[in-house]
Every structure is written in C-alpha cells, then in structure tokens.
Amino acid sequence: MSSFEYPGEYYEVIRKDFRDLAAETEFLASYLPPGGRVLDIGSGTGSNLRALAALGHPGTGLDQSEAFTAYAITAADPGSAATAYVHTRAEEFTTDDRFDLVYSLFSTLNQLSRAELRQLLTTVLGWLAPGGHVVIDIGHLLNFVDGYQPNIIAHHQGDDLLVTRLARQSVHAHRAVWRNEETIIARDGEGRVSMYANFFDQTVFTAPEVRDLLVDAGFEVVAEYGGFRKEPGPRIGRGPLLFVARAAADAQEAAA
Structure with missing residues (x-):
C-alpha cells in the first residue's frame, strides 16, 4: 500500500512544481453544469476541490492519506461551496450520491492493480448523474x-x-x-x-488498455487529450494522457 503520510503543506510546495492548477480547474469545470457536483478520487490536499468549490461546485474528496485529508479539511474555504473529505481508499468508498463529474488526476489510478481499476470503473459508473462525465489522468507506458x-x-x-x-x-x-x-x-x-x-x-498501463477498461465498464470515451489545455495526445514519449468518458447509451438505458 502506498504511503503519503507527511504534512500536507509540504506536498502543496511540491505540487506547484509539477502541476498547473489553473489549467486543471478550467478543464474540469468545462465538463460541469452550473452548481454541478464533483467527486475527486485521490483528492490529496484538496487543491482541485477548493478551486472548483470557489466556482460554486460542491464536492467530495477521497484519499488514503490521513495527513493529506486532515490538511484538506483545515484548508477548506467556509465561504465556498460545500466540500467533504473522506479518509478512505476509493475501492472501499460507498455512497448513494450521484455526481456530475468524477475525476482522478496525477496518475492516482496507476496505484491500483488492473483488477482493482476494472472494478473501480464499474463502480464509478453507478456514481454518475445522468449526463455526467469521468475524467482520468493516467500515466501510460x-x-x-x-x-x-x-x-x-x-x-x-x-x-x-x-x-x-x-x-x-x-x-x-x-x-x-x-x-x-x-x-x-x-x-x-x-x-x-x-x-x-x-x-x-x-x-504500468497502455492507452489502449485503459480505453478498453473504460468500455468494458460501460463507458464511451468521448475525448482524449495530452494536457489540461486540451492539447492532442502525445505521439511519442512522455506526457499527460487524459480520457474523458460518459456512460454508454446501453448502460444509461439499463440504469433507467
């Protein structure tokens, strides 16, 4: 099991050298209706949820790090949309809520085995509100x-x-x-x-493997990008690989 039990303020300093919070926020918000609810799998210190809450999007964050979750709770802005943080592994989380956007960034899902990711994607399908989207930022081969x-x-x-x-x-x-x-x-x-x-x-996943896992779980992939500015996917070498998916038509009919 991964270990990230160090003070959240230290991760906040590290994060700024790796990630573009403004670009991530704009990207995620583009898949949300006004006031749309979000679920962050691997919410860490809560940066993404705080930014989305400031735009009026209430949300829930899941993270297995007790230290990061504690930091996220104390850093939340009481004047923003309501946000809850849950110290848990995503595979163990249960809810009756439905979300307009479920996302997982910064290769968090690479910490799962293939079997765990397959099961989680199937579960995530049931967490989506009608018309909702899933965004996965995954590290590829x-x-x-x-x-x-x-x-x-x-x-x-x-x-x-x-x-x-x-x-x-x-x-x-x-x-x-x-x-x-x-x-x-x-x-x-x-x-x-x-x-x-x-x-x-x-x-280590390949892009076709993740695409197949999404389809097998009942999603249709509607977009693939190479960055949060909606750049094309990388042709060679390293770089972000973002999948945007929604429930396939037959999965929506089954849920109805």
Whole structure:
C-alpha cells in the first residue's frame, strides 16, 4: 500500500512544481453544469476541490492519506461551496450520491492493480448523474519509459519552506510495476528540519488498455487529450494522457 503520510503543506510546495492548477480547474469545470457536483478520487490536499468549490461546485474528496485529508479539511474555504473529505481508499468508498463529474488526476489510478481499476470503473459508473462525465489522468507506458531515472534529487521552494525529495525508481518487470521510494526532507523558516519516508507502486498501463477498461465498464470515451489545455495526445514519449468518458447509451438505458 502506498504511503503519503507527511504534512500536507509540504506536498502543496511540491505540487506547484509539477502541476498547473489553473489549467486543471478550467478543464474540469468545462465538463460541469452550473452548481454541478464533483467527486475527486485521490483528492490529496484538496487543491482541485477548493478551486472548483470557489466556482460554486460542491464536492467530495477521497484519499488514503490521513495527513493529506486532515490538511484538506483545515484548508477548506467556509465561504465556498460545500466540500467533504473522506479518509478512505476509493475501492472501499460507498455512497448513494450521484455526481456530475468524477475525476482522478496525477496518475492516482496507476496505484491500483488492473483488477482493482476494472472494478473501480464499474463502480464509478453507478456514481454518475445522468449526463455526467469521468475524467482520468493516467500515466501510460511511454511516460514511464521516457521519464525513468534510477535516482532523483529535487528541491522545492515555498515562501518559508524548503522541501527536498530524494527518490529512487525501480522496476518489477514481471508485475509491470514501478516502485518509487522517496525521502522527504523539509526545512522550515525557523531552521527546523524534518524527514519522512514515502513510497508508492504504480501499475504500468497502455492507452489502449485503459480505453478498453473504460468500455468494458460501460463507458464511451468521448475525448482524449495530452494536457489540461486540451492539447492532442502525445505521439511519442512522455506526457499527460487524459480520457474523458460518459456512460454508454446501453448502460444509461439499463440504469433507467
């Protein structure tokens, strides 16, 4: 099981060097009606949900990290649309609510096995409101191969915080799994230093495999992009791969 139990404010500093929150927000909002409800699978420190709540979209976030969930709860803006955060794995979550948009970003779903992803997608279909969409940002095979580095040292600078990541990547060829082992070292403005161990495994999917999993779960893929500005998918090498899907017609009829 993955481990992300370090303070959420440290991840917020790291996140800004990897992700474009404004582009992500605009992309997700384009699939929402006014006041549409959202479900974030792998909500982390709540950045995406806070941004969407500020636009009037209430939502629910699921994350297996207790530390990240606690940060998201305290960082929520009481003046924005209502947002709830649940400390849980997505595979264990149950709800009677229906959502206009269910999304999972930053390769979160790569932390599932093929069997787990297949089952989760089937479950997600039942969480969608009529006309709702699913957005999946997944790490694909070429992304892993082209970006592979055995050892990484990266520094991330906040206003009064320096976070250093010491990372090691390894490959389990028979399981098609990337293991990422990290040490997080943080120094705050008063010179105090803290250190955390962090690791996660990622299943290596190909784009056709994810497409087939969506179709098998009862979705139709309506768009594929290579970034949150709705760029075309990458022809070669690494880069984001975004799937946008909705319930297939026969799945909608069955639900009705």
